[in-house]
Amino acid sequence: KKRVLVTGGAGFVGSHLVDRLMLMGHNVICLDNFFTGSKANVAHWIGHPNFELIRHDVIDPILVEVDQIYHLACPASPVHYQSNPVKTLKTGFFGTYNMLGLSKRVKARFLLASTSEIYGDPEEHPQKESYWGHVNCVGPRACYDEGKRVAETLAYSYHRQDNVDVRVARIFNTFGPRMNWNDGRVVSNFILQALKDEDLTIYGDGKSTRSFQYVHDLVDGLILLMNSDCKEPVNIGTQQEFTIDEFAKMVIDLAKKETGKCGSNLVYLPALEDDPQRRKPDNSRAKEQLNWEPKWNVVDGLAETVKYFKTQLEERV
């Protein structure tokens, strides 16, 4: 039984991680500023003796006594992280710096939620952890990408210099219930559009690809990584790669099954600047070092997510 801090714990991934850690019997502190997360995501734990919720911005220092820190606090979707790039960079840098300082003081193990975005628009496919990436440091996505890259640099600098025990997870596109409703990510956009019988908005020609993993697999991976000896960065993502076109059709099919009808079509809008063309992890390191493999099939995960959004839509009406 450990004292575990989860920053960004009221967000999409964070709240699933909190669930799992609570079920494992740990003492969990969930820290969040509720920028993109919400209390509703962890409401079911409020009042539980092992659970504590702190409203705090990771940009400011904080004193808590813990054994492990999962550092997830950071806006994660292009719409949100581009809405205030300076704030995103401050969260990326100051936030990580403060959590590393905390780890150093209390000798906690630190896990950084990094991202496949540090590979940018990759020229190597699939992406291995040894790949250095292809990122535009002055483009519109840079506040997020460079914020995460420098957060990795900072983590390993604290490791080398102050012996902080660090883990780095490079997370690939993840979806599931509790995804932020209006964060503009492709999964939430498509599902909401399909459920509302609106056309699915495809940016560009629909031929670019992503590999979508279900959130429960990611949570498995994060917990395995935290408790492993693997100090190198580890990709956590699935090999199931889809074009955005294929993915859109899958969502329409599932919406049809769920609602009995779905008249949505695909509409093609201008491509986004610097939008990565392809993304798929080489996840052999996670397999070898963590004995981790995604277990969920995308279609099953998507079906759960469609159900979740349908309930949400009904509650809003």
Place this chain on the structure above:
Amino acid sequence: KKRVLVTGGAGFVGSHLVDRLMLMGHNVICLDNFFTGSKANVAHWIGHPNFELIRHDVIDPILVEVDQIYHLACPASPVHYQSNPVKTLKTGFFGTYNMLGLSKRVKARFLLASTSEIYGDPEEHPQKESYWGHVNCVGPRACYDEGKRVAETLAYSYHRQDNVDVRVARIFNTFGPRMNWNDGRVVSNFILQALKDEDLTIYGDGKSTRSFQYVHDLVDGLILLMNSDCKEPVNIGTQQEFTIDEFAKMVIDLAKKETGKCGSNLVYLPALEDDPQRRKPDNSRAKEQLNWEPKWNVVDGLAETVKYFKTQLEERV
């Protein structure tokens, strides 16, 4: 006549920039923490009514009222920036953040001294400003490279968001008098070794290249850029590219001329990790937008630098 702040003004490049700005009649504030710079570099201005020297670390906020900010404060040689990677990252991020906050408040124009290192170990040659670079964000050079990359991101984020007027100079290898004596850079190492009749230490096979510009050309470029309308990043460097072997031989020849004798040979040591293999700017943007071109020949510049180090050596004895 402007009020100009030069951070890192007691350093190698900074002190030459201060000289020029003083000769142009500006009011100059030189800010430095003297980590790698020294008071001796600007001693000749102390007492001048247009000059002020402030001991300050850019990691902390500061209030001054100025019209232009040249932000150079940052350790620049691998030996120095790797000696405390966390501090280097803090200087890169907090320092730039504070100076941008200052620029925003007083509506000063801000120029970032960025670097060719943001291109990493480049796969495009020569390097254009549009090249995204090839940087290992978890390697030994990352504290400097990623610190500068994120500083650029921060600068353009302040520009887009708060309308801060920014200029970004991507500086390629520069040498000249007042280079730090013990910073381990190839120019100072080779010259000192040659003057002391020691063997010149070559890391790797001597076949990697650099393009070395003389500091006066760089100072021209920085001032032109500051006063231009060019908001995009601009490479400032020379097209004269040498292998480290060729460069070593040049230094030995010059040392011979200067001292009448030089028995140094080349010794080959193991290569450094992630050491860039080739580096040469495409400087057409500087030519077109600033009407800038390097005027100094490398051999002439080197001769001046050899003289400088010889005097320094004699004074130390």
